[in-house]
Amino acid sequence: MQPGRRERSKLEKLERIRAAAHRLFARQGFEHTTTKQIAAAADIGAGTLFLYAPTKEDLLVLIFQEEVGRAVDAAFASVPARPILDQVIHIFDAITAHHAADPALARVFVKELPFVDDSRHGVAHFMIQMNSRLATLIERAKERGELDPEVPAPLLAQNLFGTFFQRLQTYLAARMSELECGDARLRASLELQLHGARKSRMRARA
Amino acid sequence: MQPGRRERSKLEKLERIRAAAHRLFARQGFEHTTTKQIAAAADIGAGTLFLYAPTKEDLLVLIFQEEVGRAVDAAFASVPARPILDQVIHIFDAITAHHAADPALARVFVKELPFVDDSRHGVAHFMIQMNSRLATLIERAKERGELDPEVPAPLLAQNLFGTFFQRLQTYLAARMSELECGDARLRASLELQLHGARKSRMRARA
DNA sequence: TGAAATAAATGACCATGGTCATGATTGACT
DNA sequence: AGTCAATCATGACCATGGTCATTTATTTCA
Numbered sequence: 001m002q003p004g005r006r007e008r009s010k011l012e013k014l015e016r017i018r019a020a021a022h023r024l025f026a027r028q029g030f031e032h033t034t035t036k037q038i039a040a041a042a043d044i045g046a047g048t049l050f051l052y053a054p055t056k057e058d059l060l061v062l063i064f065q066e067e068v069g070r071a072v073d074a075a076f077a078s079v080p081a082r083p084i085l086d087q088v089i090h091i092f093d094a095i096t097a098h099h100a101a102d103p104a105l106a107r108v109f110v111k112e113l114p115f116v117d118d119s120r121h122g123v124a125h126f127m128i129q130m131n132s133r134l135a136t137l138i139e140r141a142k143e144r145g146e147l148d149p150e151v152p153a154p155l156l157a158q159n160l161f162g163t164f165f166q167r168l169q170t171y172l173a174a175r176m177s178e179l180e181c182g183d184a185r186l187r188a189s190l191e192l193q194l195h196g197a198r199k200s201r202m203r204a205r206a
Numbered sequence: 207m208q209p210g211r212r213e214r215s216k217l218e219k220l221e222r223i224r225a226a227a228h229r230l231f232a233r234q235g236f237e238h239t240t241t242k243q244i245a246a247a248a249d250i251g252a253g254t255l256f257l258y259a260p261t262k263e264d265l266l267v268l269i270f271q272e273e274v275g276r277a278v279d280a281a282f283a284s285v286p287a288r289p290i291l292d293q294v295i296h297i298f299d300a301i302t303a304h305h306a307a308d309p310a311l312a313r314v315f316v317k318e319l320p321f322v323d324d325s326r327h328g329v330a331h332f333m334i335q336m337n338s339r340l341a342t343l344i345e346r347a348k349e350r351g352e353l354d355p356e357v358p359a360p361l362l363a364q365n366l367f368g369t370f371f372q373r374l375q376t377y378l379a380a381r382m383s384e385l386e387c388g389d390a391r392l393r394a395s396l397e398l399q400l401h402g403a404r405k406s407r408m409r410a411r412a
Numbered sequence: 413t414g415a416a417a418t419a420a421a422t423g424a425c426c427a428t429g430g431t432c433a434t435g436a437t438t439g440a441c442t
Numbered sequence: 443a444g445t446c447a448a449t450c451a452t453g454a455c456c457a458t459g460g461t462c463a464t465t466t467a468t469t470t471c472a
Contacts, residue, residue: 006419006468013421035459045422050460107321115317115379138403151403152394159369159395166368173321188358189365196402197357199348212438212449219451241429251452256430 016042017052018066021059030060030108054120057112061121064109069126071098076133084141085190088134092164093181099168100179107172110165131157147194156193163189222248223258224272227265236266236314260326263318267327270315275332277304282339290347291396294340298370299387305374306385313378316371337363353400362399369395 020041024033035056039049053059075094079087099106118124134157141147147156167186171179226247230239241262245255259265281300285293305312324330340363347353353362373392377385 004469009467010420034457047423047461048421051420054460056459111317111321114375115313142405145405147403148405151398155394155398156403159398162369162372162395163365166372169320188361189368192357192361192365193399194403196404197344197353197362197400198402199351199354210439215437216450240427253431253453254451257450260430262429 013042013044013048014052017044017049017059018062021053022063025060025063025105026102029104057108058116058120060105060109061112061116061123064105065121065123065126068095068098071095072130079137084137084146085187085194087137087141088160088164088190089182089187091134092186095164096168096179096181096183099172100181103172103175103177103179107175110169110172130161134161159193160190163193219248219250219254220258223250223255223265224268228269231266231269231311232308235310263314264322264326266311266315267318267322267329270311271327271329271332274301274304277301278336285343290343290352291393291400293343293347294366294370294396295388295393297340298392301370302374302385302387302389305378306387309378309381309383309385313381316375316378336367340367365399366396369399 017038021033021038024038024041035049036046038059039046042049053062071094072091075091078090080090099110113123116123131154135153138147138151138153138156142149142151142153164186167183167189168179223244227239227244230244230247241255242252244265245252248255259268277300278297281297284296286296305316319329322329337360341359344353344357344359344362348355348357348359370392373389373395374385
């Protein structure tokens with residue numbers, strides 16, 4: 001009883017909210033779920049909900065962040081011993097797979113994600129972590145001699161993730177069902193990003 | 207009187223709506239403008255508005271699309287005779303400048319843009335046009351010997367615009383005031399995109 | 413322990429984006 | 443001109459996300 005009854009109660013409530021929102025969003029979709037419904041399911045007052053999530057969208061971020069976080073952790077823990085391109089695709093595929101499970105929800109999530117005010121949630125932290133993990137992969141690739149050591153790893157990491165995120169956005173926006181792992185266009189974009197477009201490079205591949 | 211009185215009336219109304227929305231959004235911001243206000247200012251019924259713009263956000267897209275369209279046209283008409291990197295930055299700066307004029311509005315616009323259902327508006331058309339114009343610049347750069355002729359121009363165009371759009375999104379999301387033309391990070395990202403990260407390339411610059 | 417002080421919960425309430433049954437306009441056809 | 447079908451306009455109305463004054467629970471401290 002060290003943290004005080006109050007803190008415990010708050011934690012409990014937050015968890016109930018998270019669970020309720022998760023269940024209802026999954027069952028009825030985001031738009032068709034009412035904040036009052038969630039509040040009722042979490043057994044709290046209608047106004048209380050907004051003490052924990054200032055916005056309905058924040059609820060979604062709350063949920064996804066946790067889930068995607070886990071998926072990404074797992075993906076980084078199982079990076080294959082292959083070229084850097086395959087490695088980042090391995091990571092991105094994990095995210096894609098997770099989003100493909102519920103495109104309608106993912107759509108809202110991806111739309112909101114870049115715009116969540118991150119004084120709450122750890123979205124910024126998630127992004128920073130993603131970036132630094134990718135940067136680590138890049139550094140390793142440099143050591144293997146795959147990549148130019150002079151390329152700044154954080155910048156490349158950002159470009160790669162940006163390329164991925166944009167494809168994700170495009171797919172979800174278009175409600176394409178082709179949101180699949182191993183997308184050819186994504187691979188081509190990433191390949192081009194790694195490879196560059198300058199004339200004077202050495203042409204190593206076919 | 208060929209198009210019939212009805213069509214004329216509709217066009218007129220649409221124009222009044224556009225003007226009213228533009229004025230009110232500029233004066234009061236997006237969130238603080240009411241759809242009823244716009245309807246009143248355009249001298250139409252409250253419900254009529256939604257015959258012309260299914261959503262409040264659509265109004266914004268309606269306006270921005272036109273303006274940004276003009277800005278981009280102007281930018282493409284004045285592309286400098288310089289390396290491709292400077293050329294695309296010239297284009298992107300035009301958009302940036304336009305958005306910097308009203309960041310709060312631009313924020314909503316950029317958030318909605320990737321998700322507008324494009325059976326209405328010509329957003330898709332705008333994007334396609336942007337892509338093909340960039341692709342043209344790329345082809346010219348190939349002819350000048352700046353870029354590898356084997357790089358698919360549309361793919362590179364998409365990557366470049368994607369990189370830009372993401373930076374724009376990031377800036378606006380963070381409410382950064384540093385949304386300025388000639389942004390150094392954007393330049394670095396685009397440079398990296400053009401240059402690539404492969405080890406085996408020739409290092410042409412310092 | 414009791415009372416003051418602080419923090420959190422509540423639900424009636426509000427503002428507003430969007431809908432829809434109803435009524436007005438228009439244009440084609442006779 | 444008169445009729446009719448089709449299209450468009452309208453504003454009362456609804457659902458819902460979010461607010462806030464009030465009430466309730468917890469902690470602090472004498």
